[in-house]
Amino acid sequence: MHRHADIIFVAAVAIAAAVPADAADRQMVSIAPGRLGEAVILLGRQTGSSIGISDQSLATLSTPAVNGRLTAEAALKRLLRGASASVQRIDANTWRIVRKAPLRPATKAAPAQTVPIAAPPPAEIVVTASKRDLPLPRYPGLVEVVDYNALPSGEAAAGTASLLSRVASLSSTHAGSGRNKLFLRAIADSAVAGPTQATTGQYLGDMRLNYAAPDPDLRLYDMQGVEVLEGPQGTLYGAGSLGGIIRMIPNPPNLARYGGNISAGVSAIRNGDPGGDLSATLNVPIAPERLALRLVGYGVREGGYIDDVRRGLDDVNRTATYGGRANLRFAPDENWTIDLGGVYQHIKGDDAQYADRTIGDLSRASSVAQPYSSDYALVNLRVERQWNDLRFISSTGYVRNILSESYDATQPDTPASLFRQRNRVSIFSTENRLVRDLDNGLGWIIGASYLESTSAITRSLTSYGAAPVLAQVIPGVPLYGGGLPATATGVRNSIREATMFGEASLELAAGLVVTAGGRLTNSRLSGQALDPIPLLSSAEIARAEAQADRNETIFLPSLSLLSDAVPGLTVYARFQQGFRPGGLAVDDQHVRRFSNDRISTLEAGFRKGLPGRDPIALSASFAYTDWRDIQADVIDRIGLPATANIGDGRIYTVEGRIAVRPLPALTLDGSIIYNDSRLHRPTPFVRALTLADQSLALPNVANLGGRLAIDYRRWISDDISMHLTGSARYVGTSRLGVGPVLGRNQGDYVDTAMTASVSRGPLQLSLTLTNLLDSEGNRFSLGTPFDLRGDYVTPLRPRTVRIGIDFAF
Incomplete structure (x- = not known):
């Protein structure tokens, strides 16, 4: 149902009021794929803009990833590309997102018709772990992408355990936080932790986390997302990526x-x-x-x-x-x-x-x-x-x-x-x-x-x-x-x-x-x-x-x-x-x-x-x-x-x-x-x-x-x-x-x-x-x-x- 009153997101308004900025300046913007409601909150925080939505049903529209040094206007246009909504500028630092009006008939003689609003195209998911930022449709393999919306603080506190509940092909030995061995796609060697290298490689950004040791089980607070690529991944990641x-x-x-x-x-x-x-x-x-x-x-x-x-x-x-x-x-x-x-x-x-x-x-x-x-x-x-x-x-x-x-x-x-x-x-x-x-x-x-x-x-x-x-547990x-x-x-x-x-x-x-x-x-x-x-x-x-x-x-x-x-x-x-x-x-x-x-x-x-x-x-x-x-x-x-x-x-x-x-x-x-x-x-x-x-x-x-x-x-x-x-x-x-x-x-x-x-x-x-x-x-x-x-x-x-x-x- 159409709402006449704007939905002004409190987080974006509060930040803009606390630290005024010129929205025409290019800012570093980093927004993962998701829904429009969450995306404008992040964009407001990152650019200092006040962003309202005139129709609450628009908040569920799918939006693509937006990254780069952009103005608030440019970032909004990327978010709404191909969607049934457009952006209106209120002042230098305030924007309103409105639903696009239906097309009018070409002549008054023709009977009035309303053109159905096309569904928005699916938001693009980019597999950055491919090291070439491949769109998911062009990645030749199995990948699970967990975006930031799926990791609330309760799951972030659980660390790797939260990923186990989301990825069917991921398993663990459950010996205890910080001492578990992780396995992907049934590439598992054994249960105990000896001097051998892990079968699953783990990375924070581009930095390798483990080699001849178990999962460090870092807590997943403030994560943009997690990507799980099934293996082997030897060409791009080398030794220790047998399972992925x-x-x-x-x-x-x-x-x-x-x-x-x-x-x-x-x-x-x-x-x-x-x-x-x-x-x-x-x-x-x-x-x-x-x-x-x-x-x-x-x-x-x-x-x-x-x-x-x-x-x-x-x-x-x-x-x-x-x-x-x-x-x-x-x-x-x-x-x-x-x-x-x-x-x-x-x-x-x-x-x-x-x-x-x-x-x-x-x-x-x-x-x-x-x-x-x-x-x-x-x-x-x-x-x-x-x-x-x-x-x-x-x-x-x-x-x-x-x-x-x-x-x-x-x-x-x-x-x-x-x-x-x-x-x-x-x-x-x-x-x-x-x-x-x-x-x-x-x-x-x-x-x-x-x-x-x-x-x-x-x-x-x-x-x-x-x-x-005199008895010996270990000989010698x-x-x-x-x-x-x-x-x-x-x-x-x-x-x-x-x-x-x-x-x-x-x-x-x-x-x-x-x-x-x-x-x-x-x-x-x-x-x-x-x-x-x-x-x-x-x-x-x-x-x-x-x-x-x-x-x-x-x-x-x-x-x-x-x-x-x-x-x-x-x-x-x-x-x-x-x-x-x-x-x-x-x-x-x-x-x-x-x-x-x-x-x-x-x-x-x-x-x-x-x-x-x-x-x-x-x-x-x-x-x-x-x-x-x-x-x-x-x-x-x-x-x-x-x-x-x-x-x-x-x-x-x-x-x-x-x-x-x-x-x-x-x-x-x-x-x-x-x-x-x-x-x-x-x-x-x-x-x-x-x-x-x-x-x-x-x-x-x-x-x-x-x-x-x-x-x-x-x-x-x-x-x-x-x-x-x-x-x-x-x-x-x-x-x-x-x-x-x-x-x-x-x-x-x-x-x-x-x-x-x-x-x-x-x-x-x-x-x-x-x-x-x-x-x-x-x-x-x-x-x-x-x-x-x-x-x-x-x-x-x-x-x-x-x-x-x-x-x-």
Whole structure:
């Protein structure tokens, strides 16, 4: 219904009044695809303009991404391009968006007719993780794009867990925040965290977050969006992108406007501890249109819900996280952008997350506490230079990640013992690339990168007995008693990678694009035993380290064919490879080398429509993956994490998604993934753990997964909006590892969530419920690796309610 009174958005008006600006000046504008109502709020904040909408039904119109140094008028025109609305200028700093009038008949004699208002075209989604800013219809592969509207503060506080509930092909080991391993598209090696490289690459902007370490689980506050590209992605991202990559895109500093956001929430867990979260974002222009600083700080406390009956303690698995980000942007002119950023985050878990089903669904009996912690720091310099149709991007940074873990190592008839492991990871990386986006039938990228990464794992064993104990938990490692630690053998792995890569796309005919690329990598590997115990011979150590010190050169080709000749329909086929370098590991108190592994994937699929934009959007793909010399982190006979090549495998993957938009304000979304994985050529030591001719599924690969979601938005009045979301995700059955000991089942559960929020101008109130069904599903079947006899499970967090408030200024 037409409204005669303008809807003037409070946030935009307030900012404009607080800091007046000339709307004719060009400002840095960064707006993700979404709906017109949210877009004009952001545009008002970024340009200092007052923007009203004359008809509240226009607020639900889809809008494309708008980025660049623009005037408020130019940005509004881009937002409304092709839409059934136009912009009217009220004064130098005030604008009104109105519905376009229907066309009038050409002559008075003709009967009066009203021409129906055409539906707006679907907003363009740009896949920036492709490094060439490809529109989604022209990206040959599977990608999930989570925009900023889908990450309210409650989900931002949850970190990577919020992505698990949104991406059906993404899975985790659920060992605890900061120590989880993430897997995409069933490319999973194992459950425990050893010295091997991750199968899924993670990035903050253009900066690599991880290498030989688990997911750092950065909190997702103040994010512009998250892109998940299924792998392998070897051509553009190199080693460690076998399953794909996750790219988090933070909001950049705004060079023109002062502003920010504050959020707070409190949560309660059924039969558990309370929790809470607090965050603040501040954007400060230092020199208007030249220099600006953006700061983000946060703290999150997650209540515990596991009881330890042996020690008589309740809710032992509490977790606390605090951290922040800072980004300084300098734009000397419209062609240069220089960003200097930093990240710090600390995670402290009071105890392990697992329970023992023989005792209770949310209980266990441990002799000692098993705390863990993660210290993560990053600094990054990014420089971008823009020409007419060329872009040069240089990204250089350094990461330091220290993960400390502990496990109950108590054995029958021995005093309480604790095994500690600390993994110190450092990463230096730089990448420089020149890009021409696909235009006039030609697009390409060429670049070079260099990476140095070191992982140093140190170990110790502590007995709390009153005197030295003769029994041994780890051969060759004494139990001193009295809480004195004894050193166990550790390992250091280092790698230096120099790489050249390139990719080019050519439109052979209208709507037919072929893309070919390749990556040439030279890796220099070295390994070293740390604090070797006397039981190990010097000759054995020297022999293993000599094998680890080597040079490897590998070439990864890629090829894809895409057609979007039929409007709204994309059909593609692609071939891509990926790899991980080798290294050293300690296995049964022997220092041994593991070699590199390599993956090749053939994929074919299609996309029709855009989810949340078109009435119906469909996508599906089929992939065959060949995985050679699979690296896996395993548990040796002593109980220590180690890395070994377990053989060759193959994976068939089928994925499908349908998103239906029956009403402009309502979207129904469903997705499914089926995996058939086999370890068809296991190595001798794996065969020794299994029955003859037994077919083995790859560990941690669920055979079936799926997700159903609902999203509903509407305007209650001129300045009040409502947003409802709900989801249910099924995680199928998988096995912890290979062999009878690690072959226990896990998964086979449904996780549910619902969020309701009401916004009025800059203020938002929200209510979130997770695990609505209070399911007790098993997410991960490993407790302590020193006791593999127990029926250990990692349960879902019981039903949790959170009440939150957000305020933008």
